[in-house]
Amino acid sequence: MPASTQLPALTIDDIRHAIAERQTSATALAHDFYTRIGKEDPEIGAFLTLCEDRALAQAARIDALAAAGKPLPPLAGVPIGIKDVMVTSGVRTTAGSKILDNFIPPYDCTAVARLEAAGAVILGKLNCDEFAMGSSTENSAYYPVHNPRDKSRVPGGSSGGSAAAVAAEMAVATLGSDTGGSIRQPASFCGVVGLKPTYGRVSRYGLIAFASSLDHIGPFAKTVKEVALLLRTIAGRDPMDSTSAEVPVPDYVAELETPVKGLKVGVAKEYFGAGLNPEVRAAVEAAIQKLAELGCEIVPVSLPHTEYAIPTYYIVATAEASANLARFDGVRYGFRVKAGTLSEMYKLTRDRGFGMEVKRRIMLGTYALSAGYYDAYYLKAQKVRTLLTRDFDEAFKKVDVIAAPTSPTPAFKLGEKVDDPLAMYLADIYTVTANLAGIPGISIPCGENHQKLPIGLQLFARHFDEATLLRVAHAYEQTAGYNHALLSGR
Amino acid sequence: MKVTDKDVAYVADLANLELTEEERACMLRDLNSILEYVARLSELDTDKVAPMAQVSDRYGKDKSDDEALQGSNRFAYAIREDIEHGLRPSLPHDVAVKNAPDTDGTFFEVPKVIER
DSSP: OOGGGTGGGOOHHHHHHHHHTTSSOHHHHHHHHHHHHHHHGGGTOOEEEEOHHHHHHHHHHHHHHHHTTOOOOTTTTOEEEEETTBOBTTBOOOTTOGGGTTOOOSSOOHHHHHHHHTTOEEEEEEOOSGGGOOSSSTTOSSOOOOBTTBTTBOOOSSSHHHHHHHHTTSSSEEEEEESSSTTHHHHHHHTSEEEEOOTTTBOOTTBOOSOTTTOEEEEEESSHHHHHHHHHHHBSOOTTOTTSOOOOOOOHHHHTTSOOTTOEEEEEGGGSSTTOOHHHHHHHHHHHHHHHHTTOEEEEEOOTTGGGHHHHHHHHHHHHHHHHGGGOSSSSSSOOOOOSSHHHHHHHHHHHHSOHHHHHHHHHHHHHHSTTTIIIIIIHHHHHHHHHHHHHHHHHHHOSEEEEESSSSSOOBTTSSTTOHHHHHGGGTTTHHHHHHTOOEEEEEEEEOTTOOEEEEEEEESTTOHHHHHHHHHHHHHHHOOSHHHHTTO | OOOOHHHHHHHHHHTTOOOOHHHHHHHHHHHHHHHHHHGGGGGSOOTTOOOOOOGGGGTTSOTTOGGGGOSGGGGGGGOOOOOSSSOOOOOOHHHHTTTOSSBOSSSBOOSOOSOO
């Protein structure tokens, strides 16, 4: 490997240690990452906006601490990227949409503020599907993201920029958002670790809302340990978000080494049915076998309503989106089409400002909520959501975690599904259930197919039991010897 | 239930979307294809199932008893005491209008709403 790629391959612990020991500085590291972004990103497209002034000011604060011999915060100098659906004070935030092309937020998202308070250096804002609506990042109004493992393929979505930036080592870690799989599916496609926490675990203050009962913020990194550290940093009650839960935040990192022997791992046949790519099946089954070798007991469970998850999700998510996106009307911020009347101004601004997939979802959601269809679609979907959640309640009476594939296939080609919205929606078939039920889910690399495309293992746990989820993921990662470094050919 | 041209025009109006002819045709096709897929939800008998609006309804509740999930009590954890003093300051006026496409510095400006 050329020397320039060595430094960015570091983990969070390596960086903190190197800065504390004065082997490098946060400033030098930030410059190295910007150089790497300048070199790699033109072919990947992970970043939408860079914020060098903010990054270098933070790096200088860290370097001053190190120079004074003061203790360094846990994420000291760690270069991090933020999905562009989280607002950043003074730094353009677009949500991947033309309607927010010129939007400069006046405040910071809580998760971003907590990372910076822990010493992280925010490099810039990451590309995504417009308003996080998509499974390939091809719905970005700016440019698509290319998968660093195979640039002819999508990185997954909607947090495609967040996954690709970590995989291409243009950031040590990133934040993404997950409404139906938007952290886990791109983590799987790009061969990195991605975690969707429990609903209420991480404040959503400053997250541009897509579907409020399904939206989550979560971290991406190369290893489970780093994801645990990031979660510990961003989790916990925030008075600015009334849906953030009053549940204590354990030390996820300290708990990683607790042995997993004796834990019960559920396997649901509904996640291994028709449509699952045979190579993905083989890799996930081999991973489950590894968990058995670690002393976990493998227990068959049933999640009988799984086949109804996608239709339920696409009604609930679009209904909520149609309400949330009503605020984009060209009055208070963002793009406006000048027109003679207010009504024309609204309609033209929204037609020109939103992309096709966003308009499609607003239409579907408005239809599902409209008089005469509310009971048949929206109320029905809310009831099926109860059934899907009960499936997990029953399963978690018997097991501690559930193992499944993250996605039915490895990364598909750019352009392959853009003309067929339904085919694109089915890419989320194994991930949307965790959003509907609010349980935590993680995707970790568990193999590759014959084309060297990464495959992800997904694990679910009970509400607020990220500690067990991360422990099992960490134990698997240690034994599997299958991680980012191997995928990168190091 | 098949979506018609008229439905598309009606829903676009509700959603404040001025769709082009081409977009209307596309919406008609896509909405029908997606709703046809969604129709499978009617296979399930949900007459006795309570709807679920929020995940947090379920925290700390007896999950086998959906009746326990109803009412304002389920949101009790999110409700705070009224505050009279020490309120968090709002955004300063100039910051709040800074992103406005059209402003006189005091108000957001829009085309005239009321005709004489």
